[in-house]
Amino acid sequence: MKQILIVIFILSFIGLHSFKSYNTDYVLTVKKGKTIKRNKQLYLIVPVTLTNNSKDILNYLSMSCSWEDLYVVDHKNLTIEGSVCDKNIPTILTLAPGKKKTVALKLITGQVSGTAKKEFKIGYNLIKSTKRQDLFQYSTLKKKKNIIWSNTVSI
Numbered sequence: 001m002k003q004i005l006i007v008i009f010i011l012s013f014i015g016l017h018s019f020k021s022y023n024t025d026y027v028l029t030v031k032k033g034k035t036i037k038r039n040k041q042l043y044l045i046v047p048v049t050l051t052n053n054s055k056d057i058l059n060y061l062s063m064s065c066s067w068e069d070l071y072v073v074d075h076k077n078l079t080i081e082g083s084v085c086d087k088n089i090p091t092i093l094t095l096a097p098g099k100k101k102t103v104a105l106k107l108i109t110g111q112v113s114g115t116a117k118k119e120f121k122i123g124y125n126l127i128k129s130t131k132r133q134d135l136f137q138y139s140t141l142k143k144k145k146n147i148i149w150s151n152t153v154s155i
Contacts, residue, residue: 025054028150030122033104044078044107048122048150051100058095061127063088068105072147075120075155077110092129109155119154123147 033046048071052058063069065085073080095101105122125144 025052026058026126026148027051027053028122028124028148030150030153032153035109042109043081044109044155046105046107046122046153047102048105048124049100049102050095050124050126052095052097055097057097059092059129060095061129062091062093064091067103070125071105072123072125072144073107073120074123074149075117078107078120078155079110081106081108119152121152122150124150 027050029049029051031047031049033044036043036045065088066083068080068082071080093101123144124147126146126148128146
């Protein structure tokens with residue numbers, strides 16, 4: 001019985017350690033952006049940065065035009081504005097160790113009442129890829145199983 005408990009303890013320690021490592025290898029950060037108004041619609045433009053803190057090159061799937069489809073927001077009154085695309089194909093992006101990639105997300109703001117939450121997070125569906133054949137697994141991009149979450153930002 002004692003041996004079983006020791007094995008369980010060791011396995012849980014290894015599992016927790018590897019989970020923590022994955023969370024710190026790739027970090028998503030959001031800064032409070034600027035607000036613009038166009039055609040009576042209010043938009044919040046926020047810079048979102050993916051940082052590769054690992055020692056390895058990060059190859060990950062994206063889309064040539066609708067790359068913002070890989071992002072999600074956790075606030076019911078904010079939605080990410082998409083792109084209108086003539087040509088939209090899966091692509092593999094590369095991020096070297098210690099490097100960052102920043103994009104500007106355009107969030108459409110709805111009515112934020114006094115009782116609505118005043119902060120939000122952005123998530124990114126990070127799908128690592130090492131093979132060109134991964135480009136043909138477009139359905140994987142839509143599943144949103146590998147979301148990493150950003151810091152919290154106030155509205």
